[in-house]
Amino acid sequence: MSAPCPKSFGEPEPAGVRRARLAGRIMQSLALAALLFLAIYYLLMSGEAVAFRYQGF
């Protein structure tokens, strides 16, 4: 499913639409950054000697 072309050739895009697209991209960046941050966090936390694993000694 392809989205319609945002503007016709030569026709300026309304400022509101441009701002909305920019906001969408910022949100995409934030969501990707959050996912990446969490992925690195859980990767590091799964490593040895980070999580507390008391099994009696």
Added chain:
Amino acid sequence: MSDDLPAAQGTFSSSAQAFWQGFTRPHAGTALGALLLTLAAWIFVAVSSTEARVRATDTARWLPNPQDDWCHLNVVSIQGAERHADGPGQTVVFVGASMLRAILPSDESLSSTFAPAHTLVLAGSAMNYEDEAAVVDKFGGNFAGWFVLCVNRHTMARDLRARDVAKKQRGLTVEFSSAILTEERRRAGLPVRSELGIPLLDHPRIYLPTLGGWTHLMRRPRQEGALPLARSRPITGKEIYAMLPAPIAAAQARNFELLGRIAARLQANGRARLAIVECPFADEALPELHTVAWQAERAEFVRRREAWAQAQGVPWLDVTEELKLRVEDFEDPMHIDSSAVRVRFANAVARRLAELNKINR
């Protein structure tokens, strides 16, 4: 007015469509932005992960798991005497392995036994003597009161190298930079950790679970709870005998020297005084194990510890007789599971320290 509404709806619809497009379509700029944001977030976590910040914030902030005894002792050691031993009276700081935690009563009971002195327990499962030296040094001795170090004659004469790997895998390790730990581990022939100078990377066990001390803003407080140390059946003499490590004279001599260095550093740098207290193993409570060889070995240890105490000017408290131990009082060959013994132990140590306070006054 009636013409404006569809026009406004059209603008909103195209804006929403553009937002959705921006949000869902891959874009090099957003990928780069995400990478930069992630990097910035990790830099923020790394910058937050410093000993200075641990000292400046609440202890609980750094303890995501209240059962994690090592995390507690690491954080409290970093925060040090200035934070935890600056009250009006004396402070008694107990340092030792899990057998110390097992032989001490609850924190409330311990406090009331030692009152008006303030008590603090820095106990970690499988803590060795190199760790004890590092904890004492990090906590700092510039306070009025006592460091009470827990020792045991069997653990003093044990080769702990094989255990060291398992300790690391289970996260039962000192997690702060310590020149003393490095020096003592070198002397003991144990591997020394190389550090990058970035606490988050050097000591992730302290800083990573709380993301540099920020996760308290999101997490619910967890209930305090005791470690699950359930005993299924009484231990037997045979099991106790099997658990006793084969004594290694060199290890014992090295640990006496290590304790001597702790005493010397405290005498040189602090007001706090040092006392050594013995935490007994279950063999003390089982006469069938008291063979001639066992008695000779014990007598030799007593001779050595008296010579050490005399030379260092450090009291060595052996309160084993006052504990009136029975095999049933032990959870396993090393850990006490009797509230009566715990109370007797706390009373005996408190009495001895009070006598020493009078002598030194």
